Amino acid sequence: MNSIPSSADTGVPRSTRSIIGEPIDGILHTLLLIGGLVGLTASTVLTIEKFSLATDSDYIPSCSLNPILDCGSVMSTAQASVFGFPNSLLGIAGFAIVVTTGAGLLAGARFARWYWIGMQFGVTAAVVFVHWLIVQSLYVVGALCPYCMVVWAVTVPIFWYVTLRNVRQGAFGASTRADALAAAGNHLIPVTAWFLLVAGLVIHRFYAYWSTLL
DSSP states (O other), X not given: OOOOOOHHHHOOOHHHHHHHTHHHHHHHHHHHHHHHHHHHHHHHHHHHHHHHHHHOTTOOOTTBOSSSBBHHHHHTSGGGGTTSSOHHHHHHHHXXXXXXXXXXXXXXXXXXXXXXXXXXXXXXXXXXXXXXXXXXXXXXXXXXXXXXXXXXXXXXXXXXXXXXHHHHTTTTSOOOHHHHHHHHTTTHHHHHHHHHHHHHHHHHHTHHHHGGGO
């Protein structure tokens, strides 16, 4: 992995670089490994639940908790099988790669630029798909799948930190490392803002139901 430019090259003070540079690399392998395992587990459980529901129409999924948090109603929609098979199968395949990458980085592996570009393509496609599913769940289906929400919650940080890593390391061939270092100083803000925004949308969309629980 390339070393971080000196403060003379980047204009970023050494004390600042100690906060915004190296920790991102340390965060990345842990995030990919743990986040990937969480996403893989959620996707696997979703797949089992989907097949159980397909074989028994009376089966009640473990994540069907109330009229809003209801995996059963979500699983029965076309949005749950966009490509003709359960979306969760894509999650199993994708998160398996994420876990493998995280474990490799943790063990000291170094991946080629083409691998990181491929990784970027994968996580970008995943985050776009996740946001489409969020809109569908909130405003078309009108119900939420808790396991799906777990997948949302790990996909966005994985996308964000893989993107930060790739820009900072020049994986796209652009000399933007100094700018990336400066942006990375607030690397938690976009992720935090995303969680708050989605939480706000969920509360707003289903406020009529949540208010009955108060």
